[in-house]
């Protein structure tokens with residue numbers, strides 16, 4: 001596919017970010033784009049708001065899977081780009097517009113030039129939450145076309161275009177969402193002794209959480225407890241009856257995830273006693289770690305290392321999460337970071353990923369998928 005067309009697709013998708021399992025326009029757009037490709041060897045199946053697309057090989061011995069996530073984030077965009085999001089309050093701030101475009105570019109190539117083996121392209125909803133990978137893996141649609149190997153990429157703002165970063169083994173952390181509701185007693189701001197203020201309880205709780213990683217997780221292990229959102233109160237002179245904390249937990253080991261959750265439960269229970277309020281905890285979506293199969297990662301790294309115009313970095317593991325980890329629990333494969341050279345990071349309202357990374361990644365993946373099929 002020509003670079004101009006890839007950029008056009010990326011910008012079209014960038015304009016229409018949608019939350020997890022509501023990617024209706026995105027699904028339609030992807031389907032319509034695929035319908036422009038030669039159809040002889042292609043079959044498409046919708047799965048909820050996602051799509052599975054199989055390219056039948058000429059003499060298939062294996063199926064190679066490639067997954068792109070398709071949901072956007074609830075972030076009001078501030079890039080000022082001409083193709084800025086037209087969905088108020090939502091933005092492709094985690095690069096899923098890039099991920100989809102790259103998958104479409106690779107698919108376009110193999111639709112026109114039949115591969116030897118089968119290829120499965122997975123346009124997966126709800127990566128940012130509540131998690132599309134796990135239910136998709138269990139679906140009949142996926143089971144019928146289950147690949148023998150899987151790959152996916154994630155954009156990396158911190159690396160220049162042309163850089164690929166990955167490693168064998170653990171790449172991304174275990175994650176759990178965190179939602180806590182506190183209920184006390186509202187009242188007049190001037191009469192605090194007659195109320196039970198959940199702004200104060202909630203503030204204490206967030207401060208106490210800061211001791212979990214510092215004092216409860218083994219120093220050579222790593223964990224993160226981030227509260228990304230607090231909602232409470234109705235007016236400046238009313239004592240708040242409710243408070244809600246929304247956050248995420250990240251750990252490198254499953255054991256530490258249990259430690260962190262138990263500690264959160266104790267601290268919340270202490271707040272209930274200390275502030276005479278009621279509390280409930282909901283862990284939302286949990287993602288397992290992303291663990292690259294050693295042989296798959298080493299083969300891909302060796303290929304990229306010797307390829308002209310690509311720079312291979314053997315990176316450190318990161319505390320980011322990805323439900324692609326569920327694919328890698330069942331199917332050997334790998335995930336890698338793709339350099340997009342943006343001064344602003346992932347989940348930022350000013351993320352400015354460089355579009356030159358798109359044709360670079362499309363060609364890299366085409367070359368790699370052609371290479372693995374020769375073996």
Ligand SMILES: CC(=O)N[C@@H](CCC[C@H](N)C(=O)O)C(=O)O
Pocket residue numbers: 094127128129154175176177247248249285287319320321322323346
């Ligand atoms: C690459 C990336 O940014 N992934 C997200 C995954 C979100 C997991 C889940 N919704 C959570 O918040 O725990 C990330 O935030 O790392």
